[in-house]
Amino acid sequence: MKTVEIVERIEGEAKLNCSWDNNVISDARIDFLNFRGFEFILEGKAPLDALVYTPRICGICGQAHLKATVDALENIYENINEKLEVTPKAKLLREIGLNIEIIDSHIKWFYMFILPDIIKLKQNDLGIYQPLKGSRWLGASKTASETIKSLAILGGQWPHTSYMIPGGVVTDPTLLDLSSMMNYIDTAVMFFEKSVAGVSFDKYLDFDSRDDLNILSGDMKYFTNLAFENSFQKIGTSHNRFIALGESSLFKTGKIRQRAINKLDLSKVREFTEQTFTIEDRANPKKHTWSKAVCYDNNFYETGPLARAMIGNKPFIKELHKSFKDSVFTRVMARMDELAHLLDNTKSLIKQVDISEESYIKPKINLKDIDSAKATSVVEACRGSLYHDIEIEKGKIKKYDVITPTVWNLGPSHKEQKGIAQKAIIGSKSLDIAKIVLRSFDVCSVCTTH
């Protein structure tokens, strides 16, 4: 028996095709059927134009794309031995911007995407979690809107912010701007304390054991109860391999297969297209999705908050992972745990900004005058590691390759290996469960295919 389920309420839609054996999903295929062709569009454009294009790959994680582009362009300078001087202030403002975007995305994901689906397994009435109506849903939406204002202060607008340029940032916040930003972040901290975790922020940040689950009392507790009722601590396990390409003051780069390794060789990141449609041809029966598959050293790795917590040694999540592996439960908890650490980290970053420093130092060479150069950049986005690869020839973009976090997690199989989400879904006992397993990766179809 085969079934097809469409998964919506994500940016775009994914199609889940399941095969069944004794009422258990024995095989799964995920199709992404929307394609825009950004990599083709970027070819031949002026390098700086990429700063306008790539953020538009996604209305949710545009900030990450912006940073990836700016980093890639700066790495171009480095690769031609013209390393740019970027002030600590500019670096901080970029990192703060990216953090805020992830905070916003995590809040929305929990309240708008995963929680309602899990509650629906039990009851039809979503109560305070009812989209567009429930008080908690509205509270979460409001908190996200307030938080993102602190990014608008830096970037002028959100979504599709563009204040980063090679050499720094164009924005130059005043002390008043910084303290308004702090206030907006505090709104989110309060929401976290009151609604998300139900314990004081400081106390939460000290969580380091499985028993701390008992101290939770807010929506994370509600989620935990629902998860255990549905055995989500045992469902949705995948390869149990993790990767984080990017690095920041909060995140560490590395991978875990059997053991943790902190040094990565980016040349081992490779994309595969056995199952992927090509622009000319969509009729090949072997091909079923616009998504490519991506591997590190020929293996699939999960990316995202759980991977970051594992590689970055976040004690609470590592403890949960010891008991519950890479399950739906651990994955969701890792994302919410990251929310707390991001809020904490962002506050301390804002405090470090020295407004007397320069925002921007002009590069000595114009990208238009570069004859030929290549560069790569990696950034941790809401859903995991984002990789940009650019090649410039005669001052124009010759090739631009984007590998998004969702390609790592939601891409199709490669040779004999099942993709990360694909493997996690196999074994589910119903389509509703399968959908939640898929959702636990924070699906975004426009990112996956771009």
Place this chain on the structure above:
Amino acid sequence: MIDSAEMVKKVFTQKSGRVETNKGDEYYNELFDSAKERLSSLRAQEPLKDIDLMDVIDSEGVNRRDFMKWVSATTATLMLPPMFAPLVAEATELMNRVPVIWIELQDCAGNSEALLRSAAPTVDDLLFDVLSLEFHEALQAAAGHDADRQLEEAVHHFKGDYLLFVEGAIPMANEGRYGTIGASGETFHDHLQRMAKDSAAVVAVGTCATFGGVPAAAPNPTGAVGVMDLVKGKPIINIPACPANPANMVGVVLHYVLTGQVPELDSLLRPKFAFGYRIHDNCERRAHFDAGEFVEEWGDIGAENNWCLYKVGCKGPMTFNNCSIVRYNEGTNWPVGVGRGCIGCSEPDFWDKYAYERPMANANIKAPTGGVEKTVDEFGLGLLTATTVGIGVHAIGSAIAGKKSDEGEE
């Protein structure tokens, strides 16, 4: 030199005459009466949602004064005189009589995201409680086949009455294979046509849905086009920009509730209340433009002092939109506010024409012919000529000014 300088001044400082902000008492009185009639007939209709706005406002503890502030701001945005404020307030209450169906095609969800961050006392209440959003993929609980069903039911139930909001472009190359929807694999184009067929009007939100947007950027690999290229025989309202300003989305709905009609449109089908004037007309840095004070490069003294961004590529003088007034994220800020400059995102083909690094004078801009109002055309042409001259004039002007002061110090 002086002639050109005068010309530049004239072009850039003339009052934009395209939008009639005062159409005379007679006109407004008539509109007032018809709006009143329309509202009372709406009030007589069954609400689609049994929610009373004033209850919501009270129960959520929103200050009524804040609400009234929002109402007067919105009235002004719609370019209506203050006497319409009570009617706008009432229309807000009656938004639940107008069903809205929102579909996403070749998009990035940026407009949905922007809508979620819309401006109002608590717009969560205003919009989501009152606006009858009958279908929105991302903002509802139903998913998958349930969502498909919900959409079909809404279309059936509100046949002929709903406003269809479309976000995203439509890929036409390769028989539409670059975008399909639902289990049947219906192409975006077929889906759009089917949804549009029974709508009262189609609202294209964002530059993708209006003009093809980023997906349509050269070489347009998927053959992306906008809604108005495909849908015929229905009123179409374009709300371009990337992302479109939620204030304008709300404005269009309110206008429709208030008058039962689509607002006055320019020939690119953009509501004049929002796209009747240029960014540049109301820019906070405008005084510096007029004074010839420019940011020459990011990080310079001009940047520190918030001077005009024209020379680092601001496309404000060519861009029709109201973000210099409305701003983004509940009025928090806008691109010119942080020193980036406008990228012209509400204009057709802005990707290929206006892109980031080209200062406007060097940009590949053609006069906006074929569609835009005659006045705008003429204006655009005049502006273009003036722009090219203008950059020269200003450059020379600043050089002379620089020299003079240098000499002065010696």
